[in-house]
Amino acid sequence: MLDFLKPRWRSLAELIGFVTILFGTKALVDPLTWQFSGPISMIFTLIVLGIYLRLQNEQWSELGLRPLFGWKAKLLLLPQAIVGMAGIIGFSAMLLLLAQHMGWTDFMEASGVGAERWGDLKGNLGLYLLWLLVVWTSAAFGEEIFFRGFFISRAQRLFDGVPHKWILSALFAAVTFGYAHYYYQGLRGFVVTGIVAFWLGLLYFAYKRNLWPLILAHGFVDSLMFTAHFMDWDI
Template structure:
């Protein structure tokens, strides 16, 4: 009975906070399209933090574990390397599948990417603004919500179901990809979903430790924004 109650609560939380994040993004979209995603995510996290506090549950239970010793902090780096390997495999597999299946849309930069980030090139203040967003709303925010909250609650929801871990990684990854499709198109949906699967799998392999994933997410997006600033290439950051 208790297990059924926990699964029902997990389903309620997934639907409730998923709908809140999507609804806020839609509401903010006409006001500030470029920043609707980050602002809606931060607002959702604020509501989630209040909810977790009422349940006497902290972010440590969702993956932001306390790194109390020097050894635990140093171990973040080799674990981050493992996360990067997962990330690289996901990107390589996506590119390979695109070639084999003839997905020509994967070779076209969506118009939304240019509209959102096209003026970063040569604009240092704008670069610094986006880097700030990368390390708050993207690296920390998305990982806390998508991996820390959605994956954890999905594990509860699918408890006892065959391949529960697979579903618990796949469902949040699909939501992660869908959340980027509004400006990255089908290419973003496919690529970001694959990255979401890689990050979700790494989250479970690392026993729900978010810190290495946050680090890799932030570094990858930061590199992409610096290349945009330098005019080297037009790539879409993860977040």
């Protein structure tokens, strides 16, 4: 499939195709269940991507889901994840503090749609556990595979020959990731998630394309957020 295209144009076609599948599926599912249309579209896109990779004789490990061989790789997993978590929390906090200092009130106001999407989590154990399931499947696992593993690897081929293509690839993926969160988090969500995605993209290269620390960091931070809503913590 697409073997007749040069690597750069083939990568562009793959990016356009799978981003279209992701956002197109979400648009189709929205009228049925807008709260879960994002996770559903992410899982569906990964299924299609898995079939495509199989037809291309490409393995998930080539995108970053590789076995952790040796004790060193296993011991580094948690510290690497903690670095990822620190960046996610730190950059988000610094950005919001900067917006507050500069008086960007419109930016400071998160979209109310986000709260509506998650429902009344306070004290609702069933809903809390449901969203944790979504966090670790669609968000942590799915988004890291798609936006870091697949998207960045294809973007690198697209920018082949361009100076600092690895930075451009991470930035391209980050902008797309931020846009994917705009519909329910607004401008604040677009900027914050975009910066977080850029940080994770840089770590993807720093960790030699190992996705496992990023999956853990993403999952732990999102789990903390939903736990805060469930416990009604003021953070």
